[in-house]
Amino acid sequence: MMNQFFCSQQTEGEDLIGTADTAPIYVFLECPPPWTMEIWNSPALSEELKRAYLQFRQAVHDNKLNVRFGFIYGNRPGNTTKILIFRKPLGFASGYQKQEFNVSNLEATLPILQTNLLGGLQKPAPSRVGLYGQSLPTQAQIENPLLIPGVDINPAVPDPKDILICTHGSYDKCCARYGNIFYRQALETVENLSLNQVRIWQCTHFGGHRFAPTAIAFPEGRFYGRLTPESLTAILTRQGDIDVLAPLYRGWSLLPHPAQIWERELLHRLGWDWFNYSVNCQILEQDEENSYYCLKIEYQSLEGMIHCDRLEVIKDPNRAVALHLSCQSDAVSHVSPFFLKTWAKIH
Secondary structure, eight states, rough: GGGGGGGGGGGSSSSOOTOOOOOOOEEEEOOOOOSSGGGOOOTTOHHHHHHHHHHHHHHHHHHTOOEEEEEEEEOOOSOOOEEEEEOOOOOBSSEEEEEEEEEESSSGGHHIIIIIIIISSOOOTTTBBBBGHHHOOHHEEEEEEEEGOOOOOSSSSSSSEEEEEOOOOOOHHHHHIIHHHHHHHHHHHHHHTTTTTTTEEEEOOOSSSSGOOOEEETTEEEEEESSHHHHHHHHHOSSGGGGTTTTTEEEESSSOOHHHHHEEEEEHHHGGGGGOOOEEEEEEEEEETOOOOOOOOEEEOOOOOEEEEEEEEEOOGOOOOOSSTTOOOOSOEEOOOEEEEEEEOOO
């Protein structure tokens, strides 16, 4: 029976808000599918490169860096391999800071990530030989990656928007069934709207497969689920009824999960203008069970006006929803959504 089960068919009554991932750093490597469930075992990676990336990810962990890795793929011209790095800025932010690189192949991605994630954190060995046998970056290359041979950091389109759609079917079959269909629809939508600055990518798992089709919009870092061509059009053009986003908006990854519920309320109140605001959030208090949070959210308009709200957000177990969290799961999990308990404007 479970073989015929699709987890996304059970969640029509579940509120998506508060489910956006919140990593401070995202790294996406262009790697052709097929992708295995554990992406680093995918056939496009040589055995030597798999071992090298295993060591590299251990070094990232040892240096206490919180990085979400993923693979992307798009039918684009050229024979280069793209690297996208998104970092959450300190303080007020309206999106992630992006670095973009074009290199010759997958093997050439590793020196770039060594330079940009570990450069300055690790002390190079006297031989200056790093993972996968490459020379470790020099101090000059750390300060200027263009000095690394074969690297191009200029995107073909100025300030592109990247839409990443999960099509990772080996992780969850909902992403294969619904993600691939929506990926093709998204390509057609962008072409019909002549949005040359928008790039559509297939992407590996980033959570929320029970909301398939799911997507992330970068550089702002907003997560969506249950998407349709019509709702994608509204997101890309920022036109129409803002409440079309209410049932499909998962949250803004710049904010912690409990703050995402209030951010959706601000989206409802301020409309499409909210996409031009920058935010800063501070958790003032939380309990040991992570079921109560007191937060301060500041948000700034393009004109420089700053607002500040104080919130109390709780999880209510009495409103928990019983779900299978994936197509492969036989167990039922009880998911308790966040609810706004109190709200007050500070200034």
